Amino acid sequence: MTKAVNDSANSPRGAVDKALEVLATLALPGGPHRLADVAKACDLPKPTAHRMLQTFADAGFAAATGGGQYDVGPRLLGLSAAVLAGSRTTRSTRPVLADLRRRTGHTVHYAVRHADRAVYVEKLEPEQAYRLNTRPGGEVPLYCTGVGRAILSRLPEAEVAEVLSGPLKAWTAKTSTDPAAIRASLATVDSLGYVVDDEQYEAHVRCVAAPVVDADGVVAGAVSVSGLTFTLQPEAFAALGPLVAEAANRISAKLGPAGLQAVSDED
Numbered sequence: 001m002t003k004a005v006n007d008s009a010n011s012p013r014g015a016v017d018k019a020l021e022v023l024a025t026l027a028l029p030g031g032p033h034r035l036a037d038v039a040k041a042c043d044l045p046k047p048t049a050h051r052m053l054q055t056f057a058d059a060g061f062a063a064a065t066g067g068g069q070y071d072v073g074p075r076l077l078g079l080s081a082a083v084l085a086g087s088r089t090t091r092s093t094r095p096v097l098a099d100l101r102r103r104t105g106h107t108v109h110y111a112v113r114h115a116d117r118a119v120y121v122e123k124l125e126p127e128q129a130y131r132l133n134t135r136p137g138g139e140v141p142l143y144c145t146g147v148g149r150a151i152l153s154r155l156p157e158a159e160v161a162e163v164l165s166g167p168l169k170a171w172t173a174k175t176s177t178d179p180a181a182i183r184a185s186l187a188t189v190d191s192l193g194y195v196v197d198d199e200q201y202e203a204h205v206r207c208v209a210a211p212v213v214d215a216d217g218v219v220a221g222a223v224s225v226s227g228l229t230f231t232l233q234p235e236a237f238a239a240l241g242p243l244v245a246e247a248a249n250r251i252s253a254k255l256g257p258a259g260l261q262a263v264s265d266e267d
Contacts, residue, residue: 146197146207150222193245
């Protein structure tokens, strides 16, 4: 089990921080999760993790499934469904993402930033025999992913420098951990409108992404199309890139200074 949220070892964690980590761990794929695994993932003593899980279970946010295992509870599932159904982000982005999926035939993502990570909030897949190893709520690094670099390309320089200050992990044989090389890739958003991830984060996966910005020019997220290397060839970047950039611009046009505006699904 991987850690649910960003490493906070450099800053003290309060009770709320620890509780949120436990909830995020419960929501990871592969549940129900063993108490020992939750405690390890959240860097908590087992008695502490057990008390938190019992409290969440009593409140309906977790569910004991027997054998010392826990899963997400009905109230947490209900909250998630309510957020997805009523989210302005979902209502505004989904029609554009669906159109991009139809036009490209590839998996489409929308992601937003959390610290030095990008968090997938939407994923639309075409009818195909394979599935990419991504999911809404999943987190990926900013420095070596398509959506991450698209977001980085529109962040203030000080924030980019902080993200690239390292150490940067090489996830694949192709991962670039050189800040200068990463900055060079970010510059393609200025010249082309999009950035490419060619097996930088996950072997055999390619991605083309573009940033979404609000009316004040502040980056709000990123749109991408992704596919396995045998379905998304480098020769397709030039054709897919403008389509991704266009979709990102369409979503950007729906944003105001205060964030996403409610729009019709037909827009």
